[in-house]
Amino acid sequence: AQSVTQLDSQVPVFEEAPVELRCNYSSSVSVYLFWYVQYPNQGLQLLLKYLSGSTLVESINGFEAEFNKSQTSFHLRKPSVHISDTAEYFCAGEGGFKTIFGAGTRLFVKA
């Protein structure tokens, strides 16, 4: 079955601490992988994506994700988080003609 699994439903972290949001995908999901972010009361917006090439992809606001084929993972990391990073993060992959989303991880950054 096609699936994207986000291993943590909530991740609380202090400001300026590093964070990792974990994502695993099933082998039946294609290797076009995405991370979306949803800020409170807003729709989802693309954070970064992996299509091919370098396994490390970066976003403009300091997040990065590494595609690991052997572990079927696409974990999202940031070395130092800000209060403004508080949001829900969705990992997604392409399955057939549709995008399959994980259940989401709520990142809560505390002062």
Next chain:
Amino acid sequence: DSGVTQTPKHLITATGQRVTLRCSPRSGDLSVYWYQQSLDQGLQFLIQYYNGEERAKGNILERFSAQQFPDLHSELNLSSLELGDSALYFCASSAPGRRNTEAFFGQGTRLTVV
């Protein structure tokens, strides 16, 4: 602003009623997706249309239906509403092309069934 417009933003209705949610995709996007987001089930893919035709179907109830019109806007019809249908309904669109395309999401329609 993603360029995807959803109306209405909020909707409150009673059980048993029928509502229509509307989505205008980004200019030039042929694909429209509908998602339901609820606290207990997260983000669920409902259905996708591509240039007027149904392309993929997810966990969409038989009480729900959708269509995409020649001008590419889409409508999601929800009927015989139940309390459990209360959720945030998102529409997303993406550009032509089968893969490698990100989806742009609207702000959503918050449906409350009372």
